[in-house]
Amino acid sequence: MFSFLRSNKAPEPDTANEQDVAAPKKSLAGRLKQSLSATRDRLGKGLTVLLAPGRAIDDELFEELETVLLTCDVGVDATQYLVDATRKHVKRARITEAAGVRDALKSELLQLLSPLEAPLQVNTAKPFVILLAGVNGAGKTTSIGKLTKKLVDAGLTVVLAAGDTFRAAAEQQLRIWGERNEVTVIAQEGGDSAAVIFDAIQSAKSKGADVVLADTAGRLPTQLHLMEELKKVKRVISKAIPDAPHEVLLVLDANTGQNAVTQVKAFDEALGTTGLILTKLDGTAKGGAIAGIARYRSIPVRFIGTGEGIDDLRAFDAAAFVDALFG
Numbered sequence: 001m002f003s004f005l006r007s008n009k010a011p012e013p014d015t016a017n018e019q020d021v022a023a024p025k026k027s028l029a030g031r032l033k034q035s036l037s038a039t040r041d042r043l044g045k046g047l048t049v050l051l052a053p054g055r056a057i058d059d060e061l062f063e064e065l066e067t068v069l070l071t072c073d074v075g076v077d078a079t080q081y082l083v084d085a086t087r088k089h090v091k092r093a094r095i096t097e098a099a100g101v102r103d104a105l106k107s108e109l110l111q112l113l114s115p116l117e118a119p120l121q122v123n124t125a126k127p128f129v130i131l132l133a134g135v136n137g138a139g140k141t142t143s144i145g146k147l148t149k150k151l152v153d154a155g156l157t158v159v160l161a162a163g164d165t166f167r168a169a170a171e172q173q174l175r176i177w178g179e180r181n182e183v184t185v186i187a188q189e190g191g192d193s194a195a196v197i198f199d200a201i202q203s204a205k206s207k208g209a210d211v212v213l214a215d216t217a218g219r220l221p222t223q224l225h226l227m228e229e230l231k232k233v234k235r236v237i238s239k240a241i242p243d244a245p246h247e248v249l250l251v252l253d254a255n256t257g258q259n260a261v262t263q264v265k266a267f268d269e270a271l272g273t274t275g276l277i278l279t280k281l282d283g284t285a286k287g288g289a290i291a292g293i294a295r296y297r298s299i300p301v302r303f304i305g306t307g308e309g310i311d312d313l314r315a316f317d318a319a320a321f322v323d324a325l326f327g
Helices: 028-035 037-050 059-071 076-092 098-116 140-153 168-181 193-207 224-240 259-271 289-296 318-326
Strands: 128-134 158-161 184-186 211-214 247-253 275-279 301-305 313-315
Touching: 028 037, 028 318, 037 059, 037 098, 037 318, 059 076, 059 098, 076 098, 076 289, 098 289, 098 318, 128 140, 128 224, 128 259, 140 158, 140 168, 140 211, 140 275, 140 301, 140 313, 158 168, 158 193, 168 184, 184 193, 193 211, 193 224, 224 259, 247 259, 259 289
Parallel strands: 128 211, 128 247, 158 184, 158 211, 247 275, 275 301
Antiparallel strands: 301 313
16 A cells, blocks of 8 residues: 555545545556557557467567567566567467467566566655656656645645756745645755755654655766766765655656666666656657666666546556557
8 A cells, every 4th residue: 555644634535544545546457558548459459460369489479479479668678578578488388379479478578577566655754755767758746736736635735845946947836836735835045955955854754744855957867967966966965864765756757668668777876766657648659668668677667657637646556557458
């Protein structure tokens, strides 16, 4: 469960003391199918042609399966892993019909992605500090707004830190989210990112707030001076609270495909990433990139973005994700 320390707000009727921030999960399957339609169409069409009735299960089939997975941006390493695992599965289960290969592939993909299913726990510290990072345009600020709503709906008090001091509209965008969710936003004119976030943490401590969400400016992994700045931000946070940040979330745009794996590696080396938010799954045919991430390291996918609505940020469910991919 994704649970929180409760705030002092009076609970709603029939509200448990511990809540899942991803709830409600109603219509999750439907939302995922809709969001992953482009990836599913590409995968489904490829498998339909490949696994036609009467098709022999031979080396040629597995070579073509490799091509199908690569077109879904699964990536070379993950594709090779899945093809090899599926081949062994087929042999072990003595599958003789081509259609059975589809089920074997689905099973192996689920096994690969299941370790990524680990809901975020924010009840281990107060305030619980979450630092968000990512490249330009990945959707950090929007994700913060959506996550803020989930936290507030769960009865938690939240402070937002406008740590993106490079983009002129970032502070204004965060203030709009703050007003919409009725939470405090800490910002500074001319201040640097580390100072703003430090002040936000101090404010949260004085108010007894439950969670601090710290925004940062988008940056490319190749911008080494900006990556060093992120390291500085993390060091300053630890001066405010020794064991903070308690969560480092990397926000990834699903449209970047296998480039997302490169981003994960770079930000992980710089910050020690503890979780991922995969945004913009709707409309992309590159949803298979998550398999490449899983092959790099089992970094938990805390949330996936399934649309533009404020409630379209959901906890990652490996089984639901794979089911949506295979239709």
